[in-house]
Amino acid sequence: MVAVLLRLKVTLILNGFRRSVWQTIGFVLAALYALSVVVMVAAASVGLSFLPDDEARAWQVVCGSLVVLGWWLLPLLAYGLDATLDPRRFQQYAIPRRELLIGLALAGLAGVPGIATLLSGLATGLTWWDAPLALLGALVGAVLGVAVCAVGSRMLAAVVAPLLDWRRFREVAVVVVVVPIIMLAPLLGQVLDDVSGVDDWLPGVADVLAWTPLGAPWSIAGDIAGGSWLLALARIALTLATLALMLLVWGAALARTLERPPSRGPVAQAHGYGWFDRLPATGAGAIAARCLTYWQRDPRYAGSIAFVPFIPVPFIVFGGLEGNESLLWLGPIIAYIMGFAISADLAYDYTAFWLHVVSGVRGAADRAGRVIALLVVALPLVTLLAVGGVWAVGDWGTLPAVLGASLGVLLVSAGASSVLSATYLYPVQKPGEGLFAQPQGGTTAILIGQTLGIVVVAVLSAPTLVVFAVSLATGATWAAILTAVVGLVSGAVALVVGIRKGGAVIDRRGPDLLQRMAAWS
Amino acid sequence: MSTSDAPRPPSGPVPAPHVQPPTTDSPLDPAAALSLRNLSKSFGDKLAVGSVNLDIPSGSFYGIVGPNGAGKTTMLSMATGLLRPDLGRVSVHGVDVWREPDAAKRQLGVLPDGLRLFDRLTGAQLIAYAGELRGLDRETVRARTHDLLAALGLADAADTLVVDYSAGMTKKVALASALVHAPRVIVLDEPFESVDPVSAAGIRDLLTDFVASGGTVVVSSHVMDLVQRMCSHVAVIARGVLLASGTVEAVRAGESLEDRFVELVGGRQATEGLSWLRSS
Numbered sequence: 103m104v105a106v107l108l109r110l111k112v113t114l115i116l117n118g119f120r121r122s123v124w125q126t127i128g129f130v131l132a133a134l135y136a137l138s139v140v141v142m143v144a145a146a147s148v149g150l151s152f153l154p155d156d157e158a159r160a161w162q163v164v165c166g167s168l169v170v171l172g173w174w175l176l177p178l179l180a181y182g183l184d185a186t187l188d189p190r191r192f193q194q195y196a197i198p199r200r201e202l203l204i205g206l207a208l209a210g211l212a213g214v215p216g217i218a219t220l221l222s223g224l225a226t227g228l229t230w231w232d233a234p235l236a237l238l239g240a241l242v243g244a245v246l247g248v249a250v251c252a253v254g255s256r257m258l259a260a261v262v263a264p265l266l267d268w269r270r271f272r273e274v275a276v277v278v279v280v281v282p283i284i285m286l287a288p289l290l291g292q293v294l295d296d297v298s299g300v301d302d303w304l305p306g307v308a309d310v311l312a313w314t315p316l317g318a319p320w321s322i323a324g325d326i327a328g329g330s331w332l333l334a335l336a337r338i339a340l341t342l343a344t345l346a347l348m349l350l351v352w353g354a355a356l357a358r359t360l361e362r363p364p365s366r367g368p369v370a371q372a373h374g375y376g377w378f379d380r381l382p383a384t385g386a387g388a389i390a391a392r393c394l395t396y397w398q399r400d401p402r403y404a405g406s407i408a409f410v411p412f413i414p415v416p417f418i419v420f421g422g423l424e425g426n427e428s429l430l431w432l433g434p435i436i437a438y439i440m441g442f443a444i445s446a447d448l449a450y451d452y453t454a455f456w457l458h459v460v461s462g463v464r465g466a467a468d469r470a471g472r473v474i475a476l477l478v479v480a481l482p483l484v485t486l487l488a489v490g491g492v493w494a495v496g497d498w499g500t501l502p503a504v505l506g507a508s509l510g511v512l513l514v515s516a517g518a519s520s521v522l523s524a525t526y527l528y529p530v531q532k533p534g535e536g537l538f539a540q541p542q543g544g545t546t547a548i549l550i551g552q553t554l555g556i557v558v559v560a561v562l563s564a565p566t567l568v569v570f571a572v573s574l575a576t577g578a579t580w581a582a583i584l585t586a587v588v589g590l591v592s593g594a595v596a597l598v599v600g601i602r603k604g605g606a607v608i609d610r611r612g613p614d615l616l617q618r619m620a621a622w623s
Numbered sequence: 624m625s626t627s628d629a630p631r632p633p634s635g636p637v638p639a640p641h642v643q644p645p646t647t648d649s650p651l652d653p654a655a656a657l658s659l660r661n662l663s664k665s666f667g668d669k670l671a672v673g674s675v676n677l678d679i680p681s682g683s684f685y686g687i688v689g690p691n692g693a694g695k696t697t698m699l700s701m702a703t704g705l706l707r708p709d710l711g712r713v714s715v716h717g718v719d720v721w722r723e724p725d726a727a728k729r730q731l732g733v734l735p736d737g738l739r740l741f742d743r744l745t746g747a748q749l750i751a752y753a754g755e756l757r758g759l760d761r762e763t764v765r766a767r768t769h770d771l772l773a774a775l776g777l778a779d780a781a782d783t784l785v786v787d788y789s790a791g792m793t794k795k796v797a798l799a800s801a802l803v804h805a806p807r808v809i810v811l812d813e814p815f816e817s818v819d820p821v822s823a824a825g826i827r828d829l830l831t832d833f834v835a836s837g838g839t840v841v842v843s844s845h846v847m848d849l850v851q852r853m854c855s856h857v858a859v860i861a862r863g864v865l866l867a868s869g870t871v872e873a874v875r876a877g878e879s880l881e882d883r884f885v886e887l888v889g890g891r892q893a894t895e896g897l898s899w900l901r902s903s
Binding site: 373374375376378383384385387388389391392395396399400451452453454456457458459460461462463533613614616617620 | 706728735739742744748753755756800
């Protein structure tokens with residue numbers, strides 16, 4: 103049965119190639135990238151062999167721990183769970199649980215990240231090329247460590263799975279999980295900066311980690327090299343015990359998932375027509391009302407801007423508050439991000455877009471409605487952050503320039519998004535999939551789309567931003583007013599043109615866009 | 624057209640079927656509710672619909688039957704402006720769907736199969752949204768939304784998000800969105816799938832009333848019994864090709880529609896081979 107599951111996974115990967123050339127290209131790129139990582143790890147491991155044994159061990163423990171932590175958390179936070187082998191799909195087959203567990207864990211490793219991790223782990227043995235017993239220990243540690251990675255990530259996924267079924271949870275998960283981590287990053291940078299040298303804290307951290315499941319397997323080789331056989335045995339025992347415990351928890355969680363029907367949590371209610379009462383009953387008005395309802399209720403929208411309030415954090419951490427002129431650029435930066443938030447709006451609708459196609463609603467009304475909804479959300483936020491930046495710097499003379507540049511960029515960005523979302527469609531999370539699902543074959547497309555968007559917005563905002571920079575440099579009133587004028591005028595023009603062009607694309611190719619989305623798996 | 628002489632399924636008087644079915648060369652029939660000529664579509668090298676010629680008379684209750692994968696959804700999507708045909712033309716009451724989409728779409732109410740809804744809206748919001756997209760004014764939309772919710776038994780669920788609806792309720796709210804602008808022709812793809820018998824009867828009554836008042840209904844289904852009881856006309860389609868069309872009486876030719884269908888599509892599969900499946 104383990105072999106069957108492994109073969110299934112390989113077949114799924116191979117069939118992915120048949121689906122689209124891009125998937126094959128993405129796979130090849132990922133494989134090349136992974137290969138370069140393995141080579142770098144191997145080279146670094148050889149380099150470590152020239153350090154004293156305990157320092158080499160400390161590096162391996164800390165880096166190994168980070169890799170394990172990544173395996174455990176990244177699928178939940180960033181990449182989404184690999185749904186190709188969702189245990190629930192095996193529900194109706196009578197597969198013994200033990201075989202299902204081992205099969206799923208191994209199948210989770212079959213793929214570029216799993217193989218790269220295993221090869222990198224084995225490559226760490228190169229550090230101990232002159233000590234055969236330690237080398238053996240490194241190989242054992244690598245296998246155990248990779249097992250901890252695979253089993254741990256699957257276990258966490260299974261434990262969290264019932265929560266993910268609960269829609270309301272998914273909607274707050276952004277705030278609860280993602281936001282603190284984003285906040286942590288700049289603070290961590292600060293902490294690392296404060297510590298004068300890596301050598302001071304690395305051994306201490308490594309000693310602690312080596313007694314946790316994260317670091318234990320990576321310490322075995324170093325312990326053997328240092329002659330501490332008992333310690334090495336203790337790490338092996340700790341790792342094996344962790345693996346056994348994780349398998350138990352995973353098995354129990356899986357049993358619960360498989361035996362209980364998914365619960366959707368409490369049924370959501372909303373009284374009356376909400377935004378539909380507040381906006382005019384025209385095509386654009388109705389679409390704006392619908393989009394605003396989605397901004398409120400669909401976690402994908404909230405997720406796309408959840409990090410915006412935290413963008414000032416690194417500015418403040420690294421530059422302080424008073425007299426930190428970089429804060430004046432906050433407005434335009436956030437304006438760009440907000441405007442770009444609707445660059446995948448059509449893809450977010452997914453096949454529900456048929457209602458627009460079948461109604462014969464004008465493409466321009468479709469574009470305008472989405473922009474109106476965005477502006478209702480973005481105008482207060484961008485204005486607030488722009489004024490906040492000026493307030494922090496304390497130079498109120500710059501206010502017209504900052505506001506003008508921010509609003510200008512916002513309008514340009516919204517106009518560019520209006521065209522982009524109709525012309526460059528790429529798979530996104532489907533409605534209701536929440537934040538943890540990974541759209542198939544989407545990562546490369548997202549990167550291309552965002553690069554395209556940045557270039558277009560940068561070119562169209564260039565006049566505004568040049569005048570803005572001049573205004574900040576000179577502090578002249580005429581420059582500040584000119585920034586406001588150029589920003590608002592160029593923004594308004596870009597927005598109108600964007601809505602027209604994007605609308606024309608929708609009018610011409612609406613049914614084709616719908617079928618493109620319907621073809622996404 | 625008055626109510627009395629409108630076709631009434633299953634046994635009422637039905638207009639005479641086209642004696643000569645339309646061919647690829649015959650012009651679009653402006654008198655027909657839906658007129659399909661040489662309608663074709665392939666996906667890659669797989670032919671989904673091959674040169675379908677069909678006139679759906681105004682005031683008929685038209686069933687489209689065929690096995691799974693026969694091309695029913697593809698054909699109806701092309702007829703309603705959701706899927707661009709490779710070849711061929713479609714008209715709704717004489718208006719070409721792909722050349723004058725706006726005028727054609729105004730006359731069409733569509734319930735597609737397998738496409739999502741804006742399910743983060745409440746039931747009432749979704750119907751109102753469909754109405755406002757169609758350009759109706761606010762008072763009309765609100766009044767009709769209220770009526771539709773009541774008629775389809777969704778009044779209690781008006782304030783519940785559609786994502787929390789059962790499959791049957793979802794079909795019903797989609798049907799309501801297809802009806803809100805009072806179309807002349809309603810095209811429904813598998814409207815009775817996963818709908819409970821009570822709701823199905825309600826939907827059937829609503830559609831029968833609509834036909835009785837002069838409208839045209841096109842439904843696809845693979846439940847022959849339902850089509851035989853409900854529809855005045857039927858078209859049989861398999862492997863993308865139209866095999867028979869006309870009044871239900873004419874197509875079934877004295878047999879039950881199901882037997883006739885199996886015969887047309889290619890005969891019953893032999894099932895003697897599975898001796899090991901017998902339990903005794």
